[in-house]
Structure formats: structure tokens, C-alpha cells
Amino acid sequence: MEKRKLILIIDDSATTLKSAGDVLKNHYELAMASSGEKGIDYLKKHDPDLILLDVIMPGMDGFETIRKIKAMKGKSDIPVIFLTGDLAIESESLGFKLGAVDYITKPFDSDAMLYRIEKILEFEALKKSLEEQVKIKTEQLEKMTIHVFKTLSKIVDNKSVYTLGHSQRVAAYANKLAKAINWSEQDSTGLYYIALLHDIGKIGISENILSKSGPLTPEEQAILDTHAAIGGELLKDFTLIKNLADGVRYHHCRYDNNGETSGANIPIEARIIAVADYIDLARTPKEGREPCTDEELIEKLKNERGGQFDPVLVDVAIDMIRSGYVASKINDDVEEDMDVVDFSNAILERVLTEYTEEMKTKAQKDALTGLWNRQYMAQTVNSFLSVNGANGALLMIDMDNFKNINDVFGHIAGDDTLLALSESLSENIRGDDVVCRLGGDEFVAFIVSAKSRSDIENICKRISEGFLNRLEKIDPRIQTSVSIGVALSRTDGHNFESLYSKADKALYFVKQNAKGSYHFYSEPSKSAGKGGSESSESVLYKILNVHGDNQSPGGPGLSRIINFVEQYTLHSQQKVQVVLFTLEAGTELSLNAAFDTLHSAVCSNLRRGDVFARYSDTQYIVMLMNVEADIGHKVATRIENRFSSEIKLKNSSDVKLNYEVFSINDDNA
Secondary structure, rough: OOOOOEEEEOOOOHHHHHHHHHHOOOOOEEEEEHHHHHHHHOOOOOOOOEEEEEEOOOHHHHHHHHEEEEEEHOOOOOEEEEEEOOOHHHHHHHHHHHOOOOOEEOOOHHHHHHHHHHHHHHHHHHHHHHHHHHHHHHHEEEEHHHHHHHHHHHHHHOOOHHHOHHHHHHHHHHHHHHHHHOOOOOHHHHHHHHHHHHOOOHOOOOOHOOOOOOOOOOHHHHHOOHHHHHHHHHOOOOOOOHHHHHHHHOOOOOOOOOOHHHHHHOOOHHHHHHHHHHHHHHHHEOEEEEEOHHHHHHHHHHHHHHOOOOOOHHHHHHHHHHOOOOOOOOOOOOOHHHHHHHHHHHHHHHHHHHHHHHHHHOOOOOOOOEOHHHHHHHHHHHHHHOOOOOOOOOEEEEEHHHHHHHHHOHHHHHHHHHHHHHHEEEHOOOOOOOOEEEEEEEEEEOOOOOOOOOHHHHHHHHHHHHHHHHHHHOOOOOOOOOOEEEOOOOOOOHHHHOOOHHHHHHHHHHHHHHHOEEEEEEEEEOOOOOOOOOOOHHHHHHHHHOOOOOOOOOOOOOHHHHHHHHHHHHHHHEEEEEEEEEEEOOOOHHHHHHHHHHHHHHHOOOOOEEEHHHHHHEEEEEEOOOOHHHHHHHHHHHHHHHHHHHHHHOOOOOOOOEEEEEEEEOOOO
């Protein structure tokens, strides 16, 4: 026979106690108390299934009584129904806020009272049943999680002969360290499972790198260093264990780093795992390296006290080592339900097949633009070039005067400008081409789809044109351009590092001589100093690869000047002197004023038929038609002198003017 439910009735009225008892005695076990104080005393020794509580009582009224009941350990879940003869709305609201589940008004309606109590007790029974089921499912989930963690740690460790059992040993060391600094058993066990997964990100790292016996190359080390970020990303949505993702993500952060992830700002779980990881690696033999003795290990830890590691944890670790502790497996006595194991294996398979590559990909991409990062680019280029006969072009792309955009228009506009360039780059790559963001306003593209030099030139032009078109839609006031340095695998290098170096030099040439254009490293690039000359091919390269149609005050569009010079030199064979003036100014305001002064100086010293235009945001170009080189230098000097005298009158000491003179169709050039 099912045990009857126990109901406690608390009321100062003997009449109420008797009438309530008469209604309920045939259905429930009853206990009665004539005051709130007596009801509290009863609850200290008994656990009724429900409480009927009078609101208005002398001394401790119903509201104060329910407050004390809800504060009693183990009693707060007992359902309370208020009994009242005259209930105001305010009192009813207060009762519910204090935790009452219902009100029954006096005098009682016997059937209504029985019905309401029955339904509340049924609801409480259902709630307890659900809570028990949740508890059972939680225990199953914990078992499943433990199984998954152990399996994942074994998969990671088995990728290298040098790390067999490494994760479980690190977990054991971490657990021991946590207990040594007075962590609870629950928290220490949680850390054990975090440490089991500290290297989970290595699932996305090539076995060639993980199993390499000799030292890693800088590129390989950079790839390996991403495993902590990959692991943190993979685990970020798992909240069953506190600080799981952060413990994994930051376990390689140095204690003495500058910035946010240093010292006590590094999660304590990560700091403990860092020391545990170091101890196990030092005690584990590797090809060409014997394991450290205890004294050697202690000395190494002392050297990194406050450097790589938390000084407090180093002291604890040294005590642990001196006590003779050696890591072994713990928590292997967990009974594994086969249904749970099968289910966990299904989840594990999903993680390995669906998420690993996705997490690896996310860790290799730039957060703002979604482009690949440098590590991925280096790996891809080197892999491609390792195939005999593979050709490609490495483009170093830099936005001109990007800092000025951030300073004048703000960093949001700066980000929009970077996105415009990344979109133009992505739009102009094909097939196996790949593009990455190095950082800031620097990008790299590796082009394999181009069949000829002219194809590469066209790609450079399309990148610049696409960028400027997008920029016009963002904010027409933003004035910038794209400079590109090009290195060819056929002639300039055979791996990423050499091509990167050569493309960087080509880009430097562009930035110094012709911002807003492109240059091949293998192309002649003799620099013309002040008053010097340069080959007509290089001069035309500087001029003709400038994109856009900027208008200068009083001068024709730059593209029309280019067309004019091309036709003039082609048909007349006359000599043209090109003077490129470059302004240096401390502020944008003084630069704009200086351009006005330079324009005035240019206009006062040119003949009819000479042409000029603003060449870039800091440069002015003048073309002197049918003159010898010495005349070009004289005109340039007159313009410089006129400019300098006017600037001096304006007290603009922070403005400087430099110039270069180039000859076109000069047989002696």
C-alpha cells in the first residue's frame, strides 16, 4: 500500500485546525502546529510533503514563517499553501513572491480544498521525478564526457611516438598541483579533464610536424603554435566543465608576457597545465635527448620562476618533485555504461569528421577579412612550389597612407577600407590562387592562374581598380591607392620566404618612387635621385601604371596626360622631361596648404603646352615638352625656389619639397 502524504497545518485557530483536519484526515497523514514558532520547531525534525499556513497569526505571522521555512536547509522545496479569510491583492502578491504555491480561503470548500491539494502534490511528485531523471541523465553525460575526453587525448597522443600517454600524465600532474594549493576534489577532477584535452588542437596539425625527430623550421613551429587556439575554439561551446576552453587556449601563455594574457590574468587552470606540461615533457625521453633528472628539472623550473611560469606554482611543483611524485593514471575506475560509450563514440566521430577541419580553418583565417593568415599562406605556397615545374607569382599588396585614413576618418572607416581591398583581392583570384592578410594594411596573394606576365599585370590593375571602385561607394573623400610588389617563382625564388623577401623589395621600390602602381622585382629599378635620370622604360612604368583620373587645380586629368605623352613621344620623338615633386608635411592641414603653394609656383614657371597634375596624395607631376635635361633641372629649381620663398613667408617650417627629374626619349639616359 502506498504511503500516505504528510501535511503540516500551521494555524493559531483551534477551529481552523479541526475543520481542516476533518476534511483531510481520511486522505493524508496530518501534523498540526498552533503558531509559526511551533511549526518551525516541527520542521527541524520532520519533512512534510506540503504545508498549510495561516497568514494572520499573533507573533510570527504567515509571511515571516514562510521566510524562515525557505531559509531552512533542505526545507525550501516543500510546497506552501496560504490559508486566509480576507486576502488583499497586495498580500496575495507578497505571498507568491515569498514562495507560496497557492491560497485557500476560509471557510473551506471541502471538495475544492481536496482538489487543489491533490493537484499540487501530483505536480510536486512529477517535478521530483523529472529532477531524478535529469540527475540520471547528467550522470550519464558525465560518464560519456569522461569517455570522450579519454579517447580524444589518446588520439592526440598517438599521433606522435614521443607523446604516448602524455595527456594523461599531464592531467595527473595538474590534478596533484591543484590539490596541493587546496583545490576541492570536484575542482581538481575538473582540471584533470581540462588537462586531458590541453593538446586537443593537435588533431588539426600534420603528423609530419608532430612526429618530426629533428628541430622544426620556423614555419613548422608557427603551425604547431596554433594548436592551443584551435583547441580553445573547438571546446568553446562545452560548458559542462568550468573554464574548459580557456584552460586549453591559454596553456602556452608566458607568465611574464606583456598585455592582457599575462600573470594572474592567465586563467589559473592554464597556468597549472603549463607547469604540468613542462614537467612531463622534461621527464619524457625524445630522440637525441635524455629525460631530465629531478635536480635538473628543479633547476629548469627555478630559472623560469616568474618568467614562463607562475612563481607560486613553481614552488609547489618543486615540492612535488622532491616528494618523489611521478604521474600515473587516475579516475580509471569510472564504470562505463556501454550505451553511453556507444553514444559518446558517435559524438566523437562527428567531432573528428565535421568539426576538426572547420576549427583548423577558423584558426588559420584573419578575423576581420576572413582571408588566410601568413602561416597558411607559407604552407600552401611551399607545398605548391615543391612540385617540379610549378610556377607562380607572389604579390605583396600595401594600402598607401592607411594610417591617415584611421586618423582622419576613424577606425571603422579604416576597417571598411580594409574590407574593400580584401573583397577586390578575393574577386580577382582564381582556382588555386590564394590570398592572405599579413596584418594591418598589408596583404599577400599567390597567383598560379596567370599564364603570362601580362596576365599578372592585368590582375594588379584589376585589384587596384576594384578597390578604388568600392572605396568610392564607402566615402569619396577617402584618398588612397594600392601599391604592389611582384616576385616570380621562375626567376626570383623557389619558396615562400625567398619570394616574400623579393616581393617586399619590389614593393619598397613602388612606395618610394611610384605609389599606387606595381613593380616586378626582376624589372630594372635604378633609382633616380634629385637631379638624376632614369631609363625611359622605368619612367613610363612609373607614370603609366598609375590608376585613376585625379584632377589637379588648373591641370588636365592624369589619364589624359598619360595618353598625351604616349602619343607625343611615339610620333614626334621629341624629348620630354618629367619632374616629380614630393611634399613632406607634418600635418594634413599643412600638406593641403603646401599643395596650393606648389600649384602656384608651378603655374608661374611653365610654358604653354607643358602639362601638370597632382600625382598622388603627396606628389605633383610636371611634364616639360621638347626640352633638354638641363632645362628640366632649371625649371625644377625655379619652381623649388619660388615654393620655398612662399612657404617661408607663411611660416610653414614643417613643409619640405623634394624633386626628381626623368628624361623620356633621351639617347643618353
